[in-house]
Structures are given as C-alpha cells and as structure tokens.
Amino acid sequence: MSDVKVCPTCGAKVKFKIKEGLETFTAVQDEDAFKKIGQLKKAMQKFKDKADAFEKEIAKLKLNRTT
Numbered sequence: 001m002s003d004v005k006v007c008p009t010c011g012a013k014v015k016f017k018i019k020e021g022l023e024t025f026t027a028v029q030d031e032d033a034f035k036k037i038g039q040l041k042k043a044m045q046k047f048k049d050k051a052d053a054f055e056k057e058i059a060k061l062k063l064n065r066t067t
Contacts (some may be wrong), residue, residue: 002039004028 006014007025013034014025028034 004034004041 003016004013005013007014007027013028015028015037017024017026028037
C-alpha cells in the first residue's frame with residue numbers, strides 16, 4: 001500500500017512507494033483525493049485489525065476443540 005507523505009524536493013503531497021529498492025513519488029493532485037486516501041487507509045486498517053482478531057479467535061476455538 002502506498003503512503004502519503006510530503007515530497008522532499010518540492011513540498012507537495014505525494015504517494016510514496018518503495019518498489020524493488022527504489023523510492024517512487026506520485027503527486028496527489030487535489031486536497032479531496034488526499035483526504036480520501038487517508039480515509040481509505042483508516043478503513044483498511046480497521047478491517048485488518050478485525051480480520052486479525054477473527055483469526056486469533058478461530059485459532060483459539062480450534063485449539064479448544066482438539067483438547
């Protein structure tokens with residue numbers, strides 16, 4: 001997943017990625033897009049946290065079932 005940062009050369013808001021050891025910066029064109037990217041990142045993190053909790057609960061239930 002890309003990360004939104006400030007470009008070190010021009011100071012603009014950019015999407016930052018590291019691919020094959022190379023840093024790439026892609027400009028974010030407007031403020032609305034920047035806000036939406038932040039919202040999506042928060043939503044994805046919540047989903048990931050819930051999925052991790054469910055995986056732990058399933059593993060716990062499987063362990064209790066076998067004993």
